Amino acid sequence: MGPHGLRGRRIPRAARDRDGRARPRVRRRPREQPHPALRPGRHAPRELDAVRPAERRVLRSSRPHHRGGLGIGRRREPRLGHGHSHRRRGDGRRARVHSLSVGRPARARRQRRRVRGRRPRRQPLRRRAAAAAAAEVRAGAAVITRRDVLRGASAAAAVLGPPAVARAQGPLTLRFKTIPDPDGWAPNLRLKGDWLVFEVGDGVLSGFGEASHSNADARCQEIARELFATHYADFALSLESLARKEREIAALAPDFVTATAFSGLNQALYDLLAKRERVPAWQLFRSGAAPFEALPLYTTIQRALRARTVEDYTTILREVRAQGFKTFKCAPFEAVDGPERAVEKAAAGLAMLTRLREQSPDLAMRVDFHERFRPPDFFAIVPELERLQLDWIEEPFAVGPAYGELRDRTRLRIAAGELFWGRARFAELAERRWCDVIMPDVKHVGGFGPLLDVLKMGAGRIEVSPHNPSGPISTAASLHAAAVFPELVRSLEYSFDRMQTRRGTGERIEEGMLLLSDEPGFGVAPPA
CATH class of the missing domain: 3.20.20.120 (Enolase-like C-terminal domain)
Known part of the structure; x- marks a missing residue:
């Protein structure tokens, strides 16, 4: 028996023994526990193409495929596999994978790797031209050291300032400030008082809101403390969470002082959110x-x-x-x-x-x-x-x-x-x-x-x-x-x-x- 075998087909060199005869094929026994996603009689999905071929051969049914009208059946693949290869083609692009592809026998894959290793890999003309141009650029470019990179990063940090998201932000806290208004206490004024400011901070940044002219600043501060502890102490600040909280509060019918306290807190939270994002407040809603x-x-x-x-x-x-x-x-x-x-x-x-x-x-x-x-x-x-x-x-x-x-x-x-x-x-x-x-x-x-x-x-x-x-x-x-x-x-x-x-x-x-x-x-x- 020569290199062409008994049936006249040429036997690949990797499949011959020392005397040139065809080596006997040795099949491995399938695992007792196949891949959990495989089911007998069903088509193996595309993501299971990498499962061991012998395992899928055991579980494949001999009944025809459900797409019988297309003439596709469940057949045992030939020695060198069938369909399109899941390996990369010579030009570097990934070849199409047949929907019924189940891989190749191990011997054919080894032979394919040997042959691919002996021949030069082909490259498209476009890719070769791009590689040549890149080589020219690299040849003429100056060498950039790690020190140069660090210097450039420090210069950029000096220009751009601190990072957009401040670190070590803690839980929200509430404080009050009063800006004196010398014109705010005339007896004929409808709304009297100084400018009352709420400050909501996170340990790094602070947002400010105004709650002036409630005609009861002390009571407004007490109500604000209660509202903050109830609604905002563990608040995850974002546009979405603020909108949800506003819908929740909008259903209420607060008195004038409570409405003023709610308003001051809401202003401070939007101011704080915009400062975290490092944008003016209007840019939270308009680009x-x-x-x-x-x-x-x-x-x-x-x-x-x-x-x-x-x-x-x-x-x-x-x-x-x-x-x-x-x-x-x-x-x-x-x-x-x-x-x-x-x-x-x-x-x-x-x-x-x-x-x-x-x-x-x-x-x-x-x-x-x-x-x-x-x-x-x-x-x-x-x-x-x-x-x-x-x-x-x-x-x-x-x-x-x-x-x-x-x-x-x-x-x-x-x-x-x-x-x-x-x-x-x-x-x-x-x-x-x-x-x-x-x-x-x-x-x-x-x-x-x-x-x-x-x-x-x-x-x-x-x-x-x-x-x-x-x-x-x-x-x-x-x-x-x-x-x-x-x-x-x-x-x-x-x-x-x-x-x-x-x-x-x-x-x-x-x-x-x-x-x-x-x-x-x-x-x-x-x-x-």
């Missing part, structure tokens, strides 16, 4: 370049007044004009202290507005009435207000169906909603068209996230101008909310800073415009 460089402000002068005389108003308006503001808001109707003789008592306020209009024809004027009137009494003074060409009238009486009648009686714009909680009341105002401008306050609406919900609700339906006779923290939070929805917010309220007490907080105002900071978070902090 790309900043939507604007600055937002127009209108300044409320009511807190800066002392004697509330004509001379006092005149002096303040001169300073307002000097600081570059184009619009101001006042509330000269403190004499209306009840429903009795309200129209008669309103005469002093109307006279003051007339003088202000004569002295400042170049400034737009907005008037806040603080719900001092009943609807019939206010309807009586509407013609006098229209003669003054006011930019808007704000909350003349409690929000309700009478606002619809007021809109029918006047062409003046109406603003309302400065102390509402959540988005439901604002949605009612927009749906029934009771006013032209809604005024959510980040300190009372529920915080930064709920303020964004109100802005989203008002998109394409109504103008939004956040209420904000407050400190630098809530001002910055309102600014970043406006940056998320720049097409909705045309102006932001600003408490006139006659005493320059806001310096050192990071707040920047130029010519009556509040500049949008690119610092992480809200970009401001209470002075040390």
Whole structure:
């Protein structure tokens, strides 16, 4: 028997013995416990192609495959295997694997490896050209040492600053700070007090939120401690967890002080989250370049007044004009202290507005009435207000169906909603068209996230101008909310800073415009 065997087929050199005869084939006994994923009579999945061939041969059924229409049966493969090889082809790409491939006998695989080792491996022309070009680059390139790499890394760290995620962040903690407001205690003010700031820290970073003007700062701090221990002590801070918590809290009907405490905590958590991400707060919700460089402000002068005389108003308006503001808001109707003789008592306020209009024809004027009137009494003074060409009238009486009648009686714009909680009341105002401008306050609406919900609700339906006779923290939070929805917010309220007490907080105002900071978070902090 020669090298061609008994049947005339040539026997591979690896299958011959020393005398040139064909070696007898020795089959291994299959394992007693086959692969657990194999089942008799079923097709072996593709991921089992690497299982020992003898093991699969034992478990393969002789019945035809379920795809009988294709003429595919369960047959014993020939000596050198069948189908496509699962090995790599000569050009380096992986060959297709037949769906019914079960591998090759061990002897054929050994022979294949010997033959592949003796012949040179072919390479496509494209790959050879790329290798030659890479060799030229390597030959001309300078040698880079480990010291060079370390120097470059240290230089990059100096430019980029600390890593984005701070290390060793601990559990959240709550502290309180108070920024004195020398203008916050006038007896005629509706909302009195200093600027109360909540600081939520994690041992590395701190986020700030404002909870001013609850008219009960001590009680607001006590409620905030209870709410923080209940809802945020073991809080995993993320946008998703904040949204879930906001939906949970939105169903509540808190009193005004509790709503203010919730709002301060929510602002601080968003500020902290943005600082962890090392982005301005508005970039948590909007990508790309900043939507604007600055937002127009209108300044409320009511807190800066002392004697509330004509001379006092005149002096303040001169300073307002000097600081570059184009619009101001006042509330000269403190004499209306009840429903009795309200129209008669309103005469002093109307006279003051007339003088202000004569002295400042170049400034737009907005008037806040603080719900001092009943609807019939206010309807009586509407013609006098229209003669003054006011930019808007704000909350003349409690929000309700009478606002619809007021809109029918006047062409003046109406603003309302400065102390509402959540988005439901604002949605009612927009749906029934009771006013032209809604005024959510980040300190009372529920915080930064709920303020964004109100802005989203008002998109394409109504103008939004956040209420904000407050400190630098809530001002910055309102600014970043406006940056998320720049097409909705045309102006932001600003408490006139006659005493320059806001310096050192990071707040920047130029010519009556509040500049949008690119610092992480809200970009401001209470002075040390």
